[in-house]
Amino acid sequence: MDEASLRGEIVVTARAMNGCGLNRGTSGNVSARVATGFLVTPTGMTSESMQIDDVVAMSAEGAARGTRAPSSEWRFHRDIYAARADVHAIVHAHSPFATTLACLGRGIPAFHYMIAVGGGADIRCAPYATFGTQQLSDHALRALDERKACLLANHGMIAVAASLSAALALAVEVEALAEQYWRALQIGEPNLLSDAEMAVVLDKFRTYGQPR
Ligand SMILES: [Zn+2]
DSSP states (O other): OOHHHHHHHHHHHHHHHHHTTSOOTTOOEEEEEETTEEEEOBTTOOTTTOOGGGSEEEETTOOEESSSOBOTTHHHHHHHHHHOTTOOEEEEEOOHHHHHHHHTTOOBOSSSGGGGGGTSSSBOEEOOOOTTOHHHHHHHHHHTTTOSEEEETTTEEEEEESSHHHHHHHHHHHHHHHHHHHHHHHHSOOOOOOHHHHHHHHHHHTTOSSOO
16 A cells, blocks of 8 residues: 555544544554555644644654654554564554553453454553653563553553554454453453463464455
8 A cells, every 4th residue: 555545544543543432632543554664643633633644754763754743652653563574553542441451550361262352362461651752662562572452551552453454443352352351340350261262262363254
């Protein structure tokens, strides 16, 4: 996909986050890999007011070009693209249920088999670090090791994928899992699936869905 089309898709994805209940106001951000680096949503703009030209192009090293300043959280976008050749799009949200768990420093264990959408037997919660810092980026990368999603303590969540639509769908799924886990915790301590069962589920997920 060319840069102009990707810019349009980033704006569409950022706007869709509001409708999905992932975002309110100006929190959250979206990016996509391009040949020269990546494109990321600008800082401090609502998705409704954001236009295609407001999306910021950044080099692989993190230098911005254009008139807008990038999201203050551009560092973890840069570092995820550098570390993960499989990732072409990133959605970051302060969605209510994922953030609630993250504020308790709790990741999401294998309380439901769908936790496998995150690529493993749990969704980890990265330790807290100040937003926009290299330390936060380092923590996020570790929590994403062999995973496609993580929570960020006292902050929110990150979902990564091969496309913007897949990253958005994953973020929606992680938020749904966070809500289900939160609801289960209101009544008691959920029964967790074993590592052996999650290995079976993860294997099935590799071949699940429509043939491509
Ligand atoms: Zn954030």
